[in-house]
Amino acid sequence: xxxxxxxxxxxxxxxxxxxxxxxxxxxxxxxxxxxxxxxxxxxxxxxxxxxxxxxxxxxxxxxxxxxxxxxxxxxxxxxxxxxxxxxxxxxxxxxxxxxxxxxxxxxxxxxxxx
Amino acid sequence: xxxxxxxxxxxxxxxxxxxxxxxxxxxxxxxxxxxxxxxxxxxxxxxxxxxxxxxxxxxxxxxxxxxxxxxxxxxxxxxxxxxxxxxxxxxxxxxxxxxxxxxxxxxxxxxx
Numbered sequence: 001x002x003x004x005x006x007x008x009x010x011x012x013x014x015x016x017x018x019x020x021x022x023x024x025x026x027x028x029x030x031x032x033x034x035x036x037x038x039x040x041x042x043x044x045x046x047x048x049x050x051x052x053x054x055x056x057x058x059x060x061x062x063x064x065x066x067x068x069x070x071x072x073x074x075x076x077x078x079x080x081x082x083x084x085x086x087x088x089x090x091x092x093x094x095x096x097x098x099x100x101x102x103x104x105x106x107x108x109x110x111x112x113x114x
Numbered sequence: 115x116x117x118x119x120x121x122x123x124x125x126x127x128x129x130x131x132x133x134x135x136x137x138x139x140x141x142x143x144x145x146x147x148x149x150x151x152x153x154x155x156x157x158x159x160x161x162x163x164x165x166x167x168x169x170x171x172x173x174x175x176x177x178x179x180x181x182x183x184x185x186x187x188x189x190x191x192x193x194x195x196x197x198x199x200x201x202x203x204x205x206x207x208x209x210x211x212x213x214x215x216x217x218x219x220x221x222x223x224x225x226x
Contacts, residue, residue, distance in 0.1 A: 004157075031212050042203065043158075043216040058213075090157050094212050102148055103205075103214060105157035 003027070004106035006091055012112045019078040021109050023091030030096025032074035033103060034058075034066060037088040049074055050096050081113045126223045133191040135220050137204035140185060146207035148214070149178060149189045153200045161189070161202075191222075199224045 007022035025032065033048040035058075045058030047066040055066050063085060067075040074093075078085055088110050092103040127133050139147070145166040150158035164171045164178045164187075171178050177190040187204050201221050205214040 040218060042218040045213065048213065096212065101212060102160050102163055103212065104160065105150075107157045108155075 004091055004093055004104050006089075006106040006109050008109050009107060010110050010112075012114065013078075013081050014114050015082060017078075017081050017113075019081050019111065019113075021076040021078075021089055021091075021111070023074045023076070023093075023106055024072050025074075025091075025093040025104070026072065027093065027104070028071065029093035029104075030071070031094045031103075032068065033092040033094075034064075034074065034076045035090045035092065036060070037090055037108070043090065046076065081111075083113050085111065086113045087111060123218070124221045124223065126225060127194050129194060129196060129224055129226050131194055133189075133194045133198070133222055133224075135189045135191075135202050135204075135222065137187040137189075137217055138185060139187060139204075139206045141206060141208055141215075142182075142185065144206045144208055147178070147180060147187050148205045148207075149176075149187075150203045150205060150216075151198075151200045152203065152219070158203060194222075194224050196224050196226065198222060 004025045013019050031050050034046045035043040037043050044060050046064050049055045049068040065077045088108050090108045091106040094103045095101045148163045149161045151161050152158045162173045162176050162178050164180050175192045179188045201219040203216050203219045205216045
């Protein structure tokens with residue numbers, strides 16, 4: 001089975017703090033994604049990566065950055081957390097190399113910024 | 115922009131009945147569609163997928179139908195069980211690095 005894990009299930013941070021969300025997948029997937037999920041808005045893509053050290057902006061990248069130093073790990077960084085970044089953050093991964101394939105999700109991290 | 119949407123935000127069914135969850139998409143170039151199930155407090159879980167060269171695909175108790183003429187996707191769940199209660203999302207692949215666009219979701223409530 002594909003396994004995508006996220007470092008924390010729940011996280012509480014203060015405004016202005018730097019926040020790291022970590023995601024690890026064990027299926028040797030090329031593609032990795034970060035989404036945020038808010039009530040009534042569905043899943044919105046923040047950033048994705050199709051290879052080590054490669055990254056592409058998604059639909060809502062403002063206020064976020066990412067890092068992919070190893071194939072299995074994709075980190076989402078909030079440089080200076082703000083209250084409007086309170087949300088559920090979901091990581092996903094999929095095969096790349098031109099394949100159209102399913103994205104597999106982690107359990108999510110519920111971040112609260114006070 | 116083009117997006118994936120759902121007709122009904124909430125669907126209530128009796129246990130044992132069949133459920134149908136609908137989804138409309140607007141990108142005629144999309145070639146791959148997925149249905150996900152998300153239970154409370156968990157990440158989305160893959161249910162079934164279908165490629166644009168197919169009209170129907172069946173899994174265990176689930177069937178996905180694709181009507182490219184009217185850009186409509188549906189998920190049918192047979193003999194709905196309480197464990198099927200969740201939010202269901204359709205997603206559309208718009209090409210290039212396997213990016214997906216998700217609908218807002220439909221909540222399925224199964225009553226005994």
